[in-house]
Amino acid sequence: MKRIIYQTNEGGVAIIVPADCGLTIEEIAAKDVPAGVAYSIVDVADIPTDRTFRNAWEMT
Amino acid sequence: MITLNGTTGITTPDIDSIAGFDGEDLTGDVAAARITGALNATGSAPIYACRAWVNFNGTGTVAIRASGNVSSISDTGVGDYTVNFTTAMPDVSYSMVCTVKGIAGTIFGLGGENHDMTRTASAIPVSSVRRDNGASYDTDQFNVSVFR
Secondary structure, eight states, rough: OEEEEOOTTTSEEEEEEOOOSSSHHHHHHHHHTTTOOOEEEEGGGGGOOOOOTTGGGGOO | OOOOOOSSTTTOOOOOTTTTTTTTTHOOOOOOOHHHHTTTTOOOOOOEEEEEEEEEEEEESSSEEEEEEEEEEEEETEEEEEEESSSSSSSSSEEEEEEEEOTTTTTTTEEEEEETSSOOOEEEEEEEEETOOOOOOOSSOOEEEEEE
């Protein structure tokens, strides 16, 4: 399973969770990532599951 | 194999007279009464279908359990998500229904449209907050339905 991540205008990290909708993850990224924003496609295992400090997450 | 040559003398039965068939089976047209009947709807009030829906887990590994006309959800922070539609609504005047599971200890949760963000025809931002103190929290049952 994959996730799409990008940095928000507020400095945080947004994580896009794809639905089973018939689109590829690349198509979902093209559609659902804000225009002009750089993004990465990562494995779901790379996303922390402990959300205690979720609002402090940063992209590295 | 039988080949029909010409039209003289060929007759067909009235489809409506055959048990289990009627004219709709040939034309593809479906009477409104059959649709409302299939939906168990009585009375004459019109029916408006749900145009998009999603049930997702907003805790741990955030994941969509099931959805319709939703391409993804964007997890943007504690209790904050955006539901992205696969096919956009006709405009932004749609109605959204949102429910969330509360917190252990009989603390109710409230789900709704995020005031700080703007809905579009293709996405709606939603949030979950604690009813007792208004703080954002993650819930394992987030449900959103959209009507237009």
